[in-house]
Amino acid sequence: MDGLTTVFVVHETRQPSTLAVIAVCSEHAALLKRASWAGIDELVGFSTVVDCEACAMPPDETLLIHASARTKPRHLHPVPTA
C-alpha cells in the first residue's frame, strides 16, 4: 500500500472536544495509534493524492497533531463566586 495515506479524525487526549483531520502514511498511522496524547475517533478513508502531514514536518516536530493547535479554542469560564 505504498503511497497511500490514511485520513483520520483525531482528538487530543487533553482536549477530547477538539477534533482535527489528519492524513498520515502507514508508518505515522502506527505511531498515531500508539500515541497517548491523541486518540483516533474515526478512520475517514485512504488517499493517494494527500501527502503525510507528519512526514512534511521537521523531524523534531514529528509529534504531529500540533496541527490541532491551529484550531485550539480559548474558552475561559469564569468561576462563579458564590
Ligand SMILES: [Zn+2]
Ligand atoms: Zn509519515
